[in-house]
Amino acid sequence: MLRYLWDPANAITAGGLVFSSASLFLALSGKLELSVAVALWAVLADHIDGIVANWTPNRDPELAKMGKSLDGFGDIIYGAVLPTAIVIQLSHASILSLATATALLLAGAIRLSYFANFGRSSDGHFLGVPLSYDVPLMALLFLLEPFIGAALFEWLVNVCFLLLAAAHVASIRVPSPSPAMYAAISIFVVVSSATLVSRSL
DSSP: OGGGGGSHHHHHHHHHHHHHHHHHHHHHTTOHHHHHHHHHHHHHHHHHHHHHHHHSTTOOHHHHHHHHHHHHHHHHIIIIIHHHHHHHHHTTSOHHHHHHHHHHHHHHHHHHHHHHHHOSOTTSEEESOOGGGHHHHHHHHHHHGGGSOHHHHHHHHHHHHHHHHHHHTSSOEEEOOOHHHHHHHHHHHHHHHHHHHHHHO
């Protein structure tokens, strides 16, 4: 099985899972800003692996098939499991956080199952907001936290992610990221993660 990770794109996907594991550990340890900072790199790995896969000449179909499955598992972990862990920790396991976590996990599983079977539309659009939006939204909220009271911040995070869970399974057409969008995501990851880490030290 491990031989499939020699493929550059699959190796990057596996690297994203390592970032997800570290982020989950930090979240369960109560170090939420650090958790979000590390999770951002899992998001970046998810974007880069697709680019590398497309640029790999004469890629073995078996490697591509394995990579597609591995990518789906990576998506559910960083796109749904991590945000639910952070929301639950942030909200001190409140009933509201249980509702948010349940909605996120259910919506994430449904959206990824739909995408695995039907993919993008003929014009390259996604149906429903991709899970890759979850961690950047979480990072943006944490960056704004100093300007928001603690009680309001917990409430705002839960409401935002309940709405995002609905958007994951809504009939919303989202265009595929352009090269400029990939560049913006990369810059956002570097700047946001550095800011969150510096605030945590």
